[in-house]
Amino acid sequence: MTGRRTAVLLILDGLGDRPVKELGGKTPLQAAKTPVMDRLTKEGQSGLMNVIGPGITPGSDAAHLSLFGYDPVGCYPGRGPLEALGAGLASKPGDVAFRANFGTIDSDFVVTDRRAGRTFSREEHEALEKALSGIEIDGVRVHFVATVEHRGALVLEGNGLSGEITETDPHETGLKVLESRPLNKDAKKTAEIVNKLVHLSHNRLKDLDLNKEREKRGLPPANILLLRGPGQHREIPTLQERYGIKAAVIAGGSLYIGTAKYIGMEHVPVEGQTGTIDTNFDNIAAKSIEVISSDFDYVFIHIKATDNASHDGNAKEKVLAIERTDKMLGKIVEAVGKDIVIAVTGDHTTPLSVGEHTCDPVPALLWSSFMRPDATQAFSEIDAADGSLHTLRGMDIMPLLLGYAGYIGKMGA
Amino acid sequence: MTGRRTAVLLILDGLGDRPVKELGGKTPLQAAKTPVMDRLTKEGQSGLMNVIGPGITPGSDAAHLSLFGYDPVGCYPGRGPLEALGAGLASKPGDVAFRANFGTIDSDFVVTDRRAGRTFSREEHEALEKALSGIEIDGVRVHFVATVEHRGALVLEGNGLSGEITETDPHETGLKVLESRPLNKDAKKTAEIVNKLVHLSHNRLKDLDLNKEREKRGLPPANILLLRGPGQHREIPTLQERYGIKAAVIAGGSLYIGTAKYIGMEHVPVEGQTGTIDTNFDNIAAKSIEVISSDFDYVFIHIKATDNASHDGNAKEKVLAIERTDKMLGKIVEAVGKDIVIAVTGDHTTPLSVGEHTCDPVPALLWSSFMRPDATQAFSEIDAADGSLHTLRGMDIMPLLLGYAGYIGKMGA
Numbered sequence: 001m002t003g004r005r006t007a008v009l010l011i012l013d014g015l016g017d018r019p020v021k022e023l024g025g026k027t028p029l030q031a032a033k034t035p036v037m038d039r040l041t042k043e044g045q046s047g048l049m050n051v052i053g054p055g056i057t058p059g060s061d062a063a064h065l066s067l068f069g070y071d072p073v074g075c076y077p078g079r080g081p082l083e084a085l086g087a088g089l090a091s092k093p094g095d096v097a098f099r100a101n102f103g104t105i106d107s108d109f110v111v112t113d114r115r116a117g118r119t120f121s122r123e124e125h126e127a128l129e130k131a132l133s134g135i136e137i138d139g140v141r142v143h144f145v146a147t148v149e150h151r152g153a154l155v156l157e158g159n160g161l162s163g164e165i166t167e168t169d170p171h172e173t174g175l176k177v178l179e180s181r182p183l184n185k186d187a188k189k190t191a192e193i194v195n196k197l198v199h200l201s202h203n204r205l206k207d208l209d210l211n212k213e214r215e216k217r218g219l220p221p222a223n224i225l226l227l228r229g230p231g232q233h234r235e236i237p238t239l240q241e242r243y244g245i246k247a248a249v250i251a252g253g254s255l256y257i258g259t260a261k262y263i264g265m266e267h268v269p270v271e272g273q274t275g276t277i278d279t280n281f282d283n284i285a286a287k288s289i290e291v292i293s294s295d296f297d298y299v300f301i302h303i304k305a306t307d308n309a310s311h312d313g314n315a316k317e318k319v320l321a322i323e324r325t326d327k328m329l330g331k332i333v334e335a336v337g338k339d340i341v342i343a344v345t346g347d348h349t350t351p352l353s354v355g356e357h358t359c360d361p362v363p364a365l366l367w368s369s370f371m372r373p374d375a376t377q378a379f380s381e382i383d384a385a386d387g388s389l390h391t392l393r394g395m396d397i398m399p400l401l402l403g404y405a406g407y408i409g410k411m412g413a
Numbered sequence: 414m415t416g417r418r419t420a421v422l423l424i425l426d427g428l429g430d431r432p433v434k435e436l437g438g439k440t441p442l443q444a445a446k447t448p449v450m451d452r453l454t455k456e457g458q459s460g461l462m463n464v465i466g467p468g469i470t471p472g473s474d475a476a477h478l479s480l481f482g483y484d485p486v487g488c489y490p491g492r493g494p495l496e497a498l499g500a501g502l503a504s505k506p507g508d509v510a511f512r513a514n515f516g517t518i519d520s521d522f523v524v525t526d527r528r529a530g531r532t533f534s535r536e537e538h539e540a541l542e543k544a545l546s547g548i549e550i551d552g553v554r555v556h557f558v559a560t561v562e563h564r565g566a567l568v569l570e571g572n573g574l575s576g577e578i579t580e581t582d583p584h585e586t587g588l589k590v591l592e593s594r595p596l597n598k599d600a601k602k603t604a605e606i607v608n609k610l611v612h613l614s615h616n617r618l619k620d621l622d623l624n625k626e627r628e629k630r631g632l633p634p635a636n637i638l639l640l641r642g643p644g645q646h647r648e649i650p651t652l653q654e655r656y657g658i659k660a661a662v663i664a665g666g667s668l669y670i671g672t673a674k675y676i677g678m679e680h681v682p683v684e685g686q687t688g689t690i691d692t693n694f695d696n697i698a699a700k701s702i703e704v705i706s707s708d709f710d711y712v713f714i715h716i717k718a719t720d721n722a723s724h725d726g727n728a729k730e731k732v733l734a735i736e737r738t739d740k741m742l743g744k745i746v747e748a749v750g751k752d753i754v755i756a757v758t759g760d761h762t763t764p765l766s767v768g769e770h771t772c773d774p775v776p777a778l779l780w781s782s783f784m785r786p787d788a789t790q791a792f793s794e795i796d797a798a799d800g801s802l803h804t805l806r807g808m809d810i811m812p813l814l815l816g817y818a819g820y821i822g823k824m825g826a
Contacts, residue, residue: 018783018784018785019785019786027785048801048803052824053812054805054809054812054813054816055809055811055812055813055814055815055816055817055821056812056816056821056824057816057821057822057823057824058823058824058825059823059824059825059826060825060826061825061826062824062825062826063825065825072824072825076824076825079825079826229826255826353783357823358817359813359816359817359821360785360817381785382785382786382787382788385787385788385800385801385803386788386799390803390804391802391803391804
């Protein structure tokens, strides 16, 4: 619309870090050559951000809800619905969803392999999905999709469901598949359906030809669905309902796609976008430019490679991931810089020295061509402490972006 | 536990100040030689803290609740329960407690000395406690303990009590002892019990031998208990319940001990620890090191001498108190620095020039050996304004300490 810009959120997953010996005491963001981020910092504003709150270590999903302007304390639905949406399943308020594994059990329902050998061909995925299709238990429809290797997602669609139930995955071999238990009396029906489903999955899978083939090849059969991370899709307003905006997600990882879809973003696939250092940065840049130039009001771009390097303790790869992202950002700003307000930040700190998420705040920069600049000259955890945004919360980013981009009306007259 | 550190909160009471002419325009913290705090500031992070909120002058008890992570707006129980716990009385949710004074009244119940001469021997304290022991009124048990001089604490234990009643202490001589009035209809029973108790205390005390002895020595008799600061012990989660931590308080002043015990800390006594400049800093250091090295997860160390000097307008003594605390801190860090995350700050500002608490923010520093440093080089009210913690609230300190120390789980996945 007239006078409005597209709001862009670029997340480098696990961006924040601590000084690294191998990098001469610099953080990866300080060590990386980031001429584009540095220029945007000079022309814009930066600060430090507690994504959820001071001292709180953010999980990736809760962190992204905060960055999208949603308080995770009130609206975090558990992992299931986010993974299910990310896997391409439909899920709507009231539905209950799970992460699912193909597993191997013996005749006593004892788990002998939680991943049923891990390796599955596309044909096997399709045959397994087909075997599990069309299930309805006590009026509740079951939707399953296989995703990567032994993994999948499952949605229960129907009335009167509850996410307050326990998992069936024992998380260890040598233990029996667990009975799902209701955590309150409203969840009794859901737990019963889940327990029926577990047995039904065994009956439908155990004698499939593909499992006979797997056993011939020395692979364990996929003869059960193990369910974990139950959660109920909540009634929360979408971004469209809250702000009247049309929002897109450009991400490789299904959890990020799912979290974005949960609050109403539309997934725009990019060829060659993965969660790794080899993701196709050029294609992400090109698609981002295309989407920004279309009728989307808000675009969320997610780069996972930084976090993978952090978890692996690979300083060089984290620096490389940052530098490749910087180049990608350069292309976007060059093409559509005048049409955007952009925030560049992380969803949490993953220090190379720790290899896990920590509670350290992340650096954040906010830029548009018209923005009042502050004195910071470079983008890093250390420099950002001097920026004019001071200390932000993750939930501040969405209103800041949309406010500057022109999507939040005046309050009062 | 593995990978966890002990969270340490060191409070210099009334630490914050304003520029002092006598100190060449420096604040006491700037004027004091504090090599340890300065080093921790260089290696760690600092900021300014509104202990309760911007513009709010913190009382010591409410300030400490904030620093322990509790919103005093919702959970401040009034002074009585905190003093009672600090005095060593048991108090539990539902009980109502008071600060108590021995006073002197004439036959018309007019107060002639609010402190009954102020001076009491240990034997007098014991005789007075004995005279007031075993009281039960309308099913409510009364527990009293004498503390320092004319002071004591009193707890009402029973059902259906309310802290919403007025005091009996008229706070002036020449006025009659006040009737306690209920502030709402649920408090009627409690006010009645208090009024019966006041008369009963007079009956039990007035003819005691010790009072005849006092009168012989020209001292006013302790012939009444004056009650003030009523408050009800609330149902609030302890630190153990909220965070699963075992917490210790090392303090000389009973109010600080009581406030810490109110939320579940265990008091660890230190020989020679007082609220004055002559407190035994060496013993505090040694006991702190011992407690940090034991199975406590959190240790709160309180130094009162800074505040006393402030109230007395004694700049030199405030500087000295800070320097002695710095040396004590040095011993702790030298011995157990690698095992702790520590915050050093004040509970409020008490400017020497004012002699009372004010609303100025206090400087705060946060340090651990692994922490991302900021650019600040010295610990003071002025330097902290440039620190990467920016502006904190008192309630942020507990999650920051516990987050970095490893006691707060990841939110989400």
